[in-house]
Amino acid sequence: MIRIENVSFRHGPTNILHDISLTIPKGGITALVGPNGAGKSSLLSLISRLQTLQEGSITIDGLPVDTTPNRQLAKVIAILRQDSIVASRLRVHELVGFGRFPHGRGRLTEEDRAIVGQSLQQFDLADLADRFIETLSGGQRQRALVAMAFCQGTDYLLLDEPLNNLDMYYARELMRSLRAIADEKGKTIVIVLHDINQAGAYADRIVAMKDGRLIADGAPAELLNTDILESVFGFRMPVEVVDGKPVALHFR
């Protein structure tokens, strides 16, 4: 369980997060949505201790993120950042393999290699395994980064806009993979999405943020609603029910 209590965060004089409290139970997919600059990435950075907590507390399975040793947290939570750049010349399987670092802190064991192989398979990277990252397309690179985070084998997985650069096919594939990982392995996934319908189709719960505050929280069926979406995104969009699922027509 991730427990966030009264977290506020500021950059110099600007308040970025205002008194956020949120509990994310173990297992399942929580989608974080909201307009640009809402504070989604900031919240994920705080949960994953990439930013230092200023006010409030965050615990993951009872471990406070600000005092638990870094090494220990690396086995509990993995994060894919929104703007990950790989500047070094690494091959795909090498990059994904570094996901195993928290466990052996060095050479890969047979078991590690098996997990790396699985991750490559899971994200359809087996054919690209020997390619240098810099030679991949944007979407292929994004998949390699997701595979690396997955390879870390943590119970908690934070993904900041993992659908960036993915075509329709791979966006759907990724969401289905995540759904399978959550259902079969009991992983807890927090994912930032801009496509509200992907969130509606695959998440168990949607949390909406705006201006550094949580403004809506609920199951997709509750949240995909014209009035709520207007309060989050600032314009009215019709919501239709297709095959029993709500679909927002945000492009109209």
Place this chain on the structure above:
Amino acid sequence: MSAATVKRPSGTAAIASLGLAILFVLSLFVGVGDMPLGRLLSDADALELLLVSRLPRTLAAILAGAGLAIAGLIMQTLARNRYVEPSTAGTAQSAELGILLATLLWPSASLALKSLAAGAAALLGTSVFLMTAHRLPPTQPFLVPLFGLVYGGVIGAAVTFIGWQADLLQYLAVWTNGDFSGVLRGRYELLWIGALMVAVAWFIADRLTIMTLGRDASVGLGLDYARMMQLGLLIVSIVSALGVVVVGMIPFVGLVVPNIVSRLMGDNLRGTLPVVALSGAALVLGCDILGRLIRYPYEIPVGTVMGVVGGFLFLWLLFRRPSHA
């Protein structure tokens, strides 16, 4: 380049080792003073020359070359910029300042103590460089080496000024231009500490590779980023200071060797670090041998030869498109 040799790190490492072995043997038999192979065992003078001068000189070149190449590699990792190295970013100049001040204030200090002063100054100078480098906008990667050049230049100018005031310019030449001709048994052994640093670097190769992915990725994987930064700084400073004190500054090694190896093999340091060390050793030893041969029986200092050879290698690197293996 053939894909087969490039893909297997062990293959490239074997080639580098073989090249180094050939240069090693060559180095023992090149130079002023006859040393025919046949007479080596019967002729006491020849054996003496080998043990007192040629072997120490050869080992010094190998140790210095390997150390400088690794120092460059680590510096590039810490600065997250491929175009910095100790001799162009203030590390070597700070070491010179350290040893100059030590010589001025405490003339009777031993070489080891002076090395310590040089090392401490190098650590300080490099820390300041890196702290500044990390504040420069990442969107303009060439600001980092540019800042390094200016920063190193300013410290170097201070060194020259103090040296000139104190009438120590002839000493300065010894430290600022690498030269192995003065290396004798008993005068180079400090360089073995550099070999130890290379071993440490190999031990932490995986962590260094992770550091090239940036602070956030490192922390995410459970690495103590600040601690690793300090360790890397320490290695760079020690190796560079020892180089400056024992043989003098040798430019370009730390720049071109890691870049060429990265082009050929990538940046997974577990595999490439030994190749960088071996190639650095071979390059410096090769340049030293060249310096002994060009104007035989006179010698050209290795720093000068490397300035030319390394400069051309660097230009070649800049103008040749990276190959996508």
